[in-house]
Amino acid sequence: MKRLDPKRSAIVVIDVQEKLAAAMPEERMKDLTRAATVLIEAADALGARVIATEQYPAGLGRTIAPIASGLAKLGAPVIEKIDFSAPDEVAFERAWAGLAPHAAIVLGMETHVCVWQTVRELCARGTNVHVVVDGVASRRDDHRAVGLELCRSAGATLTTMETVVFDWLGRAGGDVFKRLSKLIR
Template sequence: MTPQPCPLPSRDRTGLVVIDVQEKLVPFLDRKEHFLATIEFLVRTVRLLELPVLVTEQYPKGLGPTEAVVREWLTDSPRVEKITFSACGEPAFEEALGRLGIVEPILCGIEAHICVLQTALDLLGSGRVVYLASDAVASRHAHDREAGVETARRAGAVVTTAETVAFGLFERAGSEEFKAMQKLVRQKDEALARTLPLR
């Protein structure tokens, strides 16, 4: 019987993969402000713990670089350019995962039903445990995002949220790093509140 993946990632095996959060794609996303606030929180939390982060960019000559609000926190993270929808189709991606020691990746990015999904499926197919931060993935249309997340879940990905990942990685309160993460949670919540319609 195949062992079930742990519902929470462990620091010594995981890292963040930021998929195609690019300047010419972001403006067309459904709930883009919510997505950007959440993905910024996730990136900053992972960096706080000094865990590896790997960035992909789909045809950056046409779709532009990584969005500035995210790129600000990724200045020293390796980037892999690709033209395949699955990042696994680019040999440099697999090489980077190995070099960074990312055995059980946490996926975030766009689009949930295309590049994120195909990357998740290929990673699962290679025998890896894959965590999908469902509130840190986006598509142009809500139904596409929902379908992408559900397809990944059915294929075996551990579908979770940015906060679940963050608190799972910390495990306990009290450290200075945890206090810094709590501040990031508050900043995220304030940003999300600004995206809500006035009642």
Template sequence: MLIEADTSCLIVIDIQQRLAAAMQAPAETVKNARILLTAAAELGVPALVTEQYPRGLGRTVPELGPAVAAAKAQVIEKLHFSSMNEPAFAAAFAATGRRQAVIAGMEAHICVMQTAAQLMQAGHEVFVVTDATASRTLASEQACLDRLQAAGAGIVTTEMVVFEWLGQAGTPAFKALLPLIK
């Protein structure tokens, strides 16, 4: 199945200051999350951003600030590892009315995995963006991706998401987003 801009919601999980510093390849993860947020803004895809215990882990990394604002993303603080167990997040996701969830974030094997699993249990199509998702170790990240794929999640890349959301070349949105992925 393809990821569709009019049926999906972008979820960016816990890409926070103190957490990002401990991840494998944090610069690539942040760069690709910024591309996803920018594409979501351009294409009208609703975006939700979570922050796990921001007093301890800091806020979302500053590099994502302009893209979060452009996407008009709702930023939701949480204590639960699964965003779906946080009432404010569950309500915000439900309010989007979207059936597809495109997920990026940290840590893959904890908050990303648990959120994705609960979204699938609730009947949503889930796509985990591997190059916009990270853990402290590659083994933990790979275990998450393997487990979610076995459960039915799509494992995708940033470019796959952007081009599936676009659907065709030659549009104003395509021209606006092309410099981000060249």
């Protein structure tokens, strides 16, 4: 396995929306929000790309505020979809082709539905996929566990937010390291 290069990576934020978030276990949402906001900040500092999706936003609401503000700061595309698998959505496919990343860092919800189906498709297309375990949620923990196992079976690497950030950094020292390690503490 090669080290992750932020300039060849894209964070994929799947459906972290208001009405879905309200149905998730509180502790999982806290972890997911933290993982997403730190990764978006790291992407900004290190040059990774970011893309997000919203599943039927008219019914499920928009991306939750802490994550939406980070996406807006970066000018990251937010793709509305009705397909569970983001790559099945034409607008996502166009935006993804423009990013042309080597690695996808995936987080969001629900783990066993939209995250899993997106990961399966990205893996099938030959993308190096990393699923952030502290950045995914399902309404039930057993569904989350099944979703993670399905992602692993599809060929994804299970990882954590900290693992991704420190792999991107590669070494301690410097202003960016200080900025990001302060967020992680």
